[in-house]
Structures are given as structure tokens and as C-alpha cells.
Amino acid sequence: MSRVRLQKAEAIVLKRHDYGEADRILTVYTRQQGKITVIAKGVRRIASRKAGHVELFTHVQMMLAEGRNMDVLTQAEMIDAFPRLRDDLVRMTYAYHIAELVDRFEQDGHPSPQTFQLLRDSLAALGDADDPFVVARYFELRYLSLIGYRPHLFECAQCATALEPGGAVFSAEAGGVVCPACARTVSDGLRIDDAAFRVLRFLQTREIGVILHLVLQPGTRGQVEQALHGFVRHHLERELRSVEFLNGLRRVARTVDLAPSARARPDTVDAGAGAERSGDPLSELP
Ligand SMILES: [Zn+2]
The missing domain is CATH 1.20.1440.120 (Recombination protein O, C-terminal domain)
Incomplete structure (x- = not known):
């Protein structure tokens, strides 16, 4: 079994669009990597715990797994939602x-x-x-x-x-x-x-x-x-x-x-x- 490389990214959500049945593609600006695109899987399901953390313009701590085309969001923790x-x-x-x-x-x-x-x-x-x-x-x-x-x-x-x-x-x-x-x-x-x-x-x-x-x-x-x-x-x-x-x-x-x-x-x-x-x-x- 290959190990998935995980990395942290402190990000601000710039843009998002729906993808497939329940996923969302996010364009984020991160402190560590600058602008990147990540996929948030299942985030449009009602029970998704990540959803509220990755609304537009939120400041969020992300855990990303390296994916084939783009990184995959595995965890999201809100830092500031700018309410x-x-x-x-x-x-x-x-x-x-x-x-x-x-x-x-x-x-x-x-x-x-x-x-x-x-x-x-x-x-x-x-x-x-x-x-x-x-x-x-x-x-x-x-x-x-x-x-x-x-x-x-x-x-x-x-x-x-x-x-x-x-x-x-x-x-x-x-x-x-x-x-x-x-x-x-x-x-x-x-x-x-x-x-x-x-x-x-x-x-x-x-x-x-x-x-x-x-x-x-x-x-x-x-x-x-x-x-x-x-x-x-x-x-x-x-x-x-x-x-x-x-x-x-x-x-x-x-x-x-x-x-x-x-x-x-x-x-x-x-x-x-x-x-x-x-x-x-x-x-x-x-
Ligand atoms: Zn002049």
C-alpha cells in the first residue's frame, strides 16, 4: 500500500464551483504555496463536517493529500469566518x-x-x-x-x-x-x-x-x-x-x-x- 503524502496549508477560499454529485473544487490562496486548486470531496452532502469551514472567503487550516491532478482536502478547521x-x-x-x-x-x-x-x-x-x-x-x-x-x-x-x-x-x-x-x-x-x-x-x-x-x-x-x-x-x-x-x-x-x-x-x-x-x-x- 502506498503512503499518501499529507501536508498542512493555511488558506483563504477565493473561489469555488460544484463538481460531480457532491464535490466542490476550491481555488484557495495559501500561505505556504500561493494560489492552488483543491478538491473537497462530499462537501455538498448535508452531513459534511468540512462544508462550513470552506465557505467563500473563510480563513481555514487545511490538511491536503496529494492527488493525481490536484490536492484533496482531507480536513478543514476554521480559523476565521469573518462573520x-x-x-x-x-x-x-x-x-x-x-x-x-x-x-x-x-x-x-x-x-x-x-x-x-x-x-x-x-x-x-x-x-x-x-x-x-x-x-x-x-x-x-x-x-x-x-x-x-x-x-x-x-x-x-x-x-x-x-x-x-x-x-x-x-x-x-x-x-x-x-x-x-x-x-x-x-x-x-x-x-x-x-x-x-x-x-x-x-x-x-x-x-x-x-x-x-x-x-x-x-x-x-x-x-x-x-x-x-x-x-x-x-x-x-x-x-x-x-x-x-x-x-x-x-x-x-x-x-x-x-x-x-x-x-x-x-x-x-x-x-x-x-x-x-x-x-x-x-x-x-x-
Ligand atoms: Zn513628467
């Missing part, structure tokens, strides 16, 4: 967004302890922050730096002269903010105001604990999001499904009095861009 995420569609959508970014940018089997930690901390922060929007933008800026696409925000992305406040132009093509002289040479320049410029710099250089209570004005939110989504789209050469989903949610929130974000404070509601609406009727008051 504050789960009752809120907007927070869950942002969790889906950061998981999708990692899934799209990562290749299998390239571990990065910093990426694992950023992913874990950001999922926790998405449950705790006053405004999950800020955490999503923080994640994008920090993650882009970790994978070698750090947007230039302090020196011109094209000629490297130090950038002055006021009248910044963001260019995904150039790799960040460009100086006024270089702004005339880029084809995808996006003018951002001073507040948006300062928020981008702030999120790129601060620790996650500092941003949990950050609240942005609607106009600033729109510019920061447009700059970063343009940047991500430029590098992935495609739109993210989570972005389309979030835009759909926003359209619904504009037309119906739907209330996805129960804990959002009134001043985090982006009425101008038709963003998240608060579930608390009191927050609709001026």
Missing part, C-alpha cells in the same frame, strides 16, 4: 472583488507571505471598516505594489520629477500620476483633484488600522475608484466581474430603495455616483 462580512451584500461584493483580483493576477504555486497577510487583513477590515469602499481601494494599491505594479504617486510616472499637489493627471498607461508636461503626451489621462490625489497617496503608504474610519466625499470616491479600476483593467486587459456586479448593485440602489449596506454611515453614502445605500432609515435623513 461581520456575511450579512452585508456590499461588504461581500468587495470581498469578492479582492478575491477576484488575487485569482486573476496570481499564477499557481507562487507563494507570497505578504500577499497572504494583506488578503487576510483586508477581509477582516472589510467587516470592520466604516466604509468597505476604502478597504477595497487600500487593497488594490497595496496589492499592486506587492506584485510589481506600484502606481507612481510621488514622482511623475514618466519622467520621475517630484509631483506637486494640484491638478494631477492619472494615466494607467504611464503607470500612475504624471507631471503637467508629461500629461500632454499621454492618451488616457484622467484629471483628479487634490483630495483624490492625497487619498491615493495616503492609502498607498499607511497601515490598515489607520484607514478603518476613513470617510470620503462622493466626488473623491468616484475619482479614486475610476483611477484604480482603469489601472487594474490596463494590467489585466479585461474588466473584473466584481466591478460589473457592483455597478449593477448601484443601478438597483438608484432605482429601488434597496439597502445593501446596513452599517454604512450616512456620510459614506455616495448619492452622486449612486453607490451603496444604507439600510438604516435614519441615515436617509439630512
Whole structure:
């Protein structure tokens, strides 16, 4: 009888899909191996004890057995389910967004302890922050730096002269903010105001604990999001499904009095861009 090789993996579940009668294939980001795909057998049966431990976006200690095509999940023990995420569609959508970014940018089997930690901390922060929007933008800026696409925000992305406040132009093509002289040479320049410029710099250089209570004005939110989504789209050469989903949610929130974000404070509601609406009727008051 051949011995099955077992190994531990500390993982975050990025994606899953059903397979066969009762199995599920999970895409996970692990501290030890980076992104990998594992099969969880029998996990869709009602009596499965592993099922609750491998929900989307859970932080879980796994025991894996080497399989022919992919590793097989033999045991799963929950470390953190991030419960504050789960009752809120907007927070869950942002969790889906950061998981999708990692899934799209990562290749299998390239571990990065910093990426694992950023992913874990950001999922926790998405449950705790006053405004999950800020955490999503923080994640994008920090993650882009970790994978070698750090947007230039302090020196011109094209000629490297130090950038002055006021009248910044963001260019995904150039790799960040460009100086006024270089702004005339880029084809995808996006003018951002001073507040948006300062928020981008702030999120790129601060620790996650500092941003949990950050609240942005609607106009600033729109510019920061447009700059970063343009940047991500430029590098992935495609739109993210989570972005389309979030835009759909926003359209619904504009037309119906739907209330996805129960804990959002009134001043985090982006009425101008038709963003998240608060579930608390009191927050609709001026
Ligand atoms: Zn320049």
C-alpha cells in the first residue's frame, strides 16, 4: 500500500464551483504555496463536517493529500469566518472583488507571505471598516505594489520629477500620476483633484488600522475608484466581474430603495455616483 503524502496549508477560499454529485473544487490562496486548486470531496452532502469551514472567503487550516491532478482536502478547521462580512451584500461584493483580483493576477504555486497577510487583513477590515469602499481601494494599491505594479504617486510616472499637489493627471498607461508636461503626451489621462490625489497617496503608504474610519466625499470616491479600476483593467486587459456586479448593485440602489449596506454611515453614502445605500432609515435623513 502506498503512503499518501499529507501536508498542512493555511488558506483563504477565493473561489469555488460544484463538481460531480457532491464535490466542490476550491481555488484557495495559501500561505505556504500561493494560489492552488483543491478538491473537497462530499462537501455538498448535508452531513459534511468540512462544508462550513470552506465557505467563500473563510480563513481555514487545511490538511491536503496529494492527488493525481490536484490536492484533496482531507480536513478543514476554521480559523476565521469573518462573520461581520456575511450579512452585508456590499461588504461581500468587495470581498469578492479582492478575491477576484488575487485569482486573476496570481499564477499557481507562487507563494507570497505578504500577499497572504494583506488578503487576510483586508477581509477582516472589510467587516470592520466604516466604509468597505476604502478597504477595497487600500487593497488594490497595496496589492499592486506587492506584485510589481506600484502606481507612481510621488514622482511623475514618466519622467520621475517630484509631483506637486494640484491638478494631477492619472494615466494607467504611464503607470500612475504624471507631471503637467508629461500629461500632454499621454492618451488616457484622467484629471483628479487634490483630495483624490492625497487619498491615493495616503492609502498607498499607511497601515490598515489607520484607514478603518476613513470617510470620503462622493466626488473623491468616484475619482479614486475610476483611477484604480482603469489601472487594474490596463494590467489585466479585461474588466473584473466584481466591478460589473457592483455597478449593477448601484443601478438597483438608484432605482429601488434597496439597502445593501446596513452599517454604512450616512456620510459614506455616495448619492452622486449612486453607490451603496444604507439600510438604516435614519441615515436617509439630512
Ligand atoms: Zn513628467
